[in-house]
Amino acid sequence: MTNGNGINGAEVILFDTYGTVVDWRNSVSGEGRALARTKGIDDIDWASFADAWRAGYAPKMKKVRDGTRPWTANDVLHRERLDEILTEFGIAERFTESEKFDFNRVWHRLRPWPDSVPGLRRLKSRYIIGTLSNGSFRLLANMAKHAGLPWDCIVSSDNFHAFKPDPKIYQGAIDLLGGEAGQVILCAAHNFDLQQARAFGMKTAFVQRPTEYGPTQNTDLLPTDDWDIIAYSIEEVAARLDV
């Protein structure tokens, strides 16, 4: 894909995680399927379950962003939504509290896309790399340990009690990283995220993840703006930056 131009002065690359670095849909559906097998549950479409989990979570974040709900951590929203869909899928009574607690932590164990770890390792050799994620801080630390994501730092919704695209999280990240927006690249698979990053003066790298939402995905298939880097993978982002 194309590369608008080089990114002079960039010293830090922050990454959206869900969808950009890790494949939440196949990770969640895979764990659900495995868990179901151990319990003799065989009539659930676990890809749909993963989609329902994710879909119900955005409106909950929106309420926090709009101020109609007080700050509530990502982990807690995931758990609320899990309880809802276990009921919707008619299997709530098949899980103990301890099993639900553990299944909710699947979001701490999401698996990386194949290019993520090699791409991040390359970028880490020259840049400070970190997250800029709606995930909980501890969730992101656990995810990194589990998936081998070699972050230098974690920047999370927990740090600002705000979810993207709330301005607080972008400006807060810039401030933490030294106050120079132009030194910071946001890498994301979602155009809305890059739009907000650019509005705050950050540089932008779009990574196309056309199956994040499954085979019928119809959002973020293409870049909607002339992002500074447009790539198919995090390894390609590294190549664009000559790392």
Next chain:
Amino acid sequence: MTNGNGINGAEVILFDTYGTVVDWRNSVSGEGRALARTKGIDDIDWASFADAWRAGYAPKMKKVRDGTRPWTANDVLHRERLDEILTEFGIAERFTESEKFDFNRVWHRLRPWPDSVPGLRRLKSRYIIGTLSNGSFRLLANMAKHAGLPWDCIVSSDNFHAFKPDPKIYQGAIDLLGGEAGQVILCAAHNFDLQQARAFGMKTAFVQRPTEYGPTQNTDLLPTDDWDIIAYSIEEVAARLDV
């Protein structure tokens, strides 16, 4: 040295950095000495300069902690103090603004004690490891790159606009790491820091750094309480935790 008892349930180890992980005194005096040579300045005791820099910085943090001064980042306090002591040592006019800016960044380039990197590498294999430091977030990220400190995450005064021993930074760190104080060990060379950590329910590891303040150091030579781990080095902390 002795080890009170094992630390069951610990999953995270946070480290004080200045003095505990890095040797600020020899790093600062070494850079000062090298810089002076390039400028033909030969009558400065750079160890005393480093001591003066550090000594003047604690009262500045105290004003922020006491609320008599608004939040001011660690980097800014370092620079204020540098300007003061360049004048006190009679060499202010020998440095350009650009040289002062760069010399102030020596705090981003502090060198680790010899046991720090090998000890942290061992601990990282089993624990989430990070900073709990009064240093600026970006300073800590730069320091890690420069010194090869393999942090999983950075927790800084910048995250809470508070300097240790302000309660906000301890409780804030516990919250970020998942809310269970007993899962978090603070490792520090300073008894006051461990006292506050323990007051918040964290576990404690004392690392003796008897030359942090030079050959005549008279503080923190010994543990003042029965910290959970008492060790001579970060490698020994790893050994105590069977890593």
